[in-house]
Amino acid sequence: MFPVSPNYGSGCPCFPTPCAQAVLGSTSTPVPCPALPACVPPGVLPLSRRPPAWGRAARQPPGLPLALARAFSNNKILVELDESSGVATMKFKSPPVNSLSLDFLTEFCISLEKLENNRACRGVILTSAIPKIFSSGLDITEMCGKSTEHYAEFWRAVQEMWLRVYGCNMVMIAAVNGSSPAGGCLIALSCDYRIMVDNPKFSIGLNETQLGIVAPFWFKDTFVNVVGQRIAERSLQLGALHPAPEALKLGVVDELVPEEKLQERAAAVMAQWLALPDHARQITKSMMRKTVLDRLISHREEDIQHFISFTSKESIQKSLRMYMEMLRKKSG
Numbered sequence: 001m002f003p004v005s006p007n008y009g010s011g012c013p014c015f016p017t018p019c020a021q022a023v024l025g026s027t028s029t030p031v032p033c034p035a036l037p038a039c040v041p042p043g044v045l046p047l048s049r050r051p052p053a054w055g056r057a058a059r060q061p062p063g064l065p066l067a068l069a070r071a072f073s074n075n076k077i078l079v080e081l082d083e084s085s086g087v088a089t090m091k092f093k094s095p096p097v098n099s100l101s102l103d104f105l106t107e108f109c110i111s112l113e114k115l116e117n118n119r120a121c122r123g124v125i126l127t128s129a130i131p132k133i134f135s136s137g138l139d140i141t142e143m144c145g146k147s148t149e150h151y152a153e154f155w156r157a158v159q160e161m162w163l164r165v166y167g168c169n170m171v172m173i174a175a176v177n178g179s180s181p182a183g184g185c186l187i188a189l190s191c192d193y194r195i196m197v198d199n200p201k202f203s204i205g206l207n208e209t210q211l212g213i214v215a216p217f218w219f220k221d222t223f224v225n226v227v228g229q230r231i232a233e234r235s236l237q238l239g240a241l242h243p244a245p246e247a248l249k250l251g252v253v254d255e256l257v258p259e260e261k262l263q264e265r266a267a268a269v270m271a272q273w274l275a276l277p278d279h280a281r282q283i284t285k286s287m288m289r290k291t292v293l294d295r296l297i298s299h300r301e302e303d304i305q306h307f308i309s310f311t312s313k314e315s316i317q318k319s320l321r322m323y324m325e326m327l328r329k330k331s332g
C-alpha cells in the first residue's frame, strides 16, 4: 500500500479508505488532501469524483507522474490504460477466487479513482485474470470472528466500492469470464453492460440467502434496476445462481460470447458506448441511478450499524462458519 498524504484524516470524505488523491504514489511530494469541497464536483453525478470530461481541468495530483496513471499494477488488480482508445482494463488477480477482501476493495477503489482522475480514460472493462472465476463475492473471512471496528471498516469499503462503480461517470463494462456469486454479481450489475462467457458451468446471481444472510437494500435495488421486480424477487428469495444461458434469458447479463471472443467483444461494445457525447450519456446515467445512489448515501451510517449488528449475531456467525466449512470440505 502506498503512503497517504500527511493531510489525510477522519475529516476526509473517503476516510478510512484513502482515495487516489490521498495516496502519495511512489513520490514523496504531498498531494492535496481530498477533504476539499471541490472533491465532489457539483451537478451531474454527485457520487463520482470524476470531473465531467467537457470542461474541468485535469485532477491528476501534482507530483504523480502521468506514466504512473497510464499503467499501474498493485497487488490484486492489474490496470492497463490504452490512451489511444481511452479504455482501461481492470483485471482482478487475487487467487484463489478473487474474493473481495478489505485489501482488494481498497485497491479497487484507489485504482478506479486514479482512472477517473485521468482525462485520457473514458471507459473501463472489469474482468478477471483468474481462470473460471470472475469474483467469489465478499471475502467471508472478513465477516467471521472479527471485531465490530473491523466489520465497520469492511462494510464501509464494500459501500465505497459500489458507490464508485454504480456512480461512475465513465462507461463501465463487465466482461464476466467465470463464476460471479453475490458481491461478484453486484460488481457486474453495477456496470453499464455485462458480457458473459457462454459456459453453463459459470453462474451468476445474488445467492446470499443460501448463506443464511440477506442481500442489503442497495444490492436489491441494483438488481431490480437491471432485471425488474419479479425476477429480482424470485431470484433473491431463492438465492439463485443462474448458469450463463439462464442469466441471459433473465436479463442478468446482456449477452454471451465464446471465451476467446470476450475481450474483443467488450472492446467493440465499449467503442459503441464511447461514440456518444460523454455529457449526454453521463447526465442520462445519473438520472437513471441517482435515486438508488442517494438512498445509500443518506443511510450510509445506519447501513453500517445494521451490518455490524446483523453480522455479529451468533446465529449469523454460525451460518457463515458452516458455509466456509462446506466450501473447505468441497475443495478437499
Ligand SMILES: CCCCC/C=C/C(=O)SCCNC(=O)CCNC(=O)[C@H](O)C(C)(C)COP(=O)(O)OP(=O)(O)OC[C@H]1O[C@@H](n2cnc3c(N)ncnc32)[C@H](O)[C@@H]1OP(=O)(O)O
Residues within 6 Å of the ligand: 096, 097, 099, 100, 133, 135, 136, 137, 138, 139, 140, 141, 179, 181, 182, 183, 184, 207, 208, 211, 213, 214, 215, 216, 307, 310, 311, 324, 327, 328, 329, 330, 331, 332
Ligand atoms: C448483511 C450481510 C450482507 C452481506 C452480503 C454478502 C455478499 C457476499 O458476497 S457473501 C459471499 C458469497 N460468495 C459465495 O457464496 C461464493 C463461495 N464460493 C464458491 O462458491 C466457490 O468458491 C467458487 C464457485 C467461487 C469457486 O469454486 P472453486 O474454484 O471450486 O474454488 P473453491 O470452492 O475450492 O475455493 C477455493 C478457496 O477459496 C475459498 N473461498 C471461496 N469463496 C470464498 C469467499 N467468498 N470468501 C472467502 N473464501 C472463499 C474456499 O473456502 C477455498 O479455500 P480453501 O479450502 O482454504 O482452499
